[in-house]
Amino acid sequence: MRQVRRADEGAYAKLGLPNGASIALAPADLPADARLMALVPLDASAPTRLEALAHFWRILLGQSSGPPPGDISPSRRERLAMALRAVDGRQASATRREIAEVIFGPDAVPDGVAFDDHHLRSRTSRLIRDGLAMIAGGYRKLLKP
Template sequence: MRTPAGLTNDAGPPLGWPSPQADHAASDGRHLLLRGASGPDVQMTVLDGSGPNLPLAALIPFDADLPARVAALLDAWHALSGRPRGQNPLTAQRRRRLILGLRALDGRAAGASYRALAAGLFGVDRVPSGAAWKSHDLRSRTLRLVADATALMRGGYRALAGLPPQFA
């Protein structure tokens, strides 16, 4: 693939590099840990001949992980440029449900019954005893939590993270 001529010399003003928190010279370039202006620290390898006053360019392999690599690059750009990131697509309610699902999956993998899971997740006094358990809402919720978490474990996390499915 050829780079369009207009892109090669039109990099614009370079982002200023903050002072590195760590700087290690290696055979493949310099490994830097930069404190982000807004957000997390950024780790990068800078090839020989690059410097803080020169425009940066990213080399990204065109492979199955390209969307994840581009997302990580965009996160680094946001952190170094001080621009705010977009909103987290996971609502607080969705995060709570994911946490409950993972706890339920861990309990199920450890051999806990659905009734024991419901008692651990929602409280012992909320779980009915006897035949009432079979048609109770907490039983249905617990079954769905385990099923949803199992689907995530089997590759559904990629959809959650906005990544394409992997093909064998």
């Protein structure tokens, strides 16, 4: 989606993106063949801004824009969801074994004492720990660039 609105100072273009919209301003006196440039402050948000700029550039070229800037990867999103599910189980008084069976499937979790040294027990413990950290305010890290 591209919408253009003209104003005294130039043209505002609203470019449709998968996660919302981006607004660009082209000055009124800009020649059609003018070279454009972007000024990116080199601060803590610079990596996210550069990613957003590359995203915007691909849109201008008519290419696939790629994932939204700062988007969480599918594997990271899945792990965050598993961590929250693990905490839900823990708060419902489920054992690590029960949590592991729900998250990884009952066939993946060994019976008896074999679970005590199994990698899924350690992984479940890490998911619980990370989920508790998110609940305690760690989720804010997801919101920062």
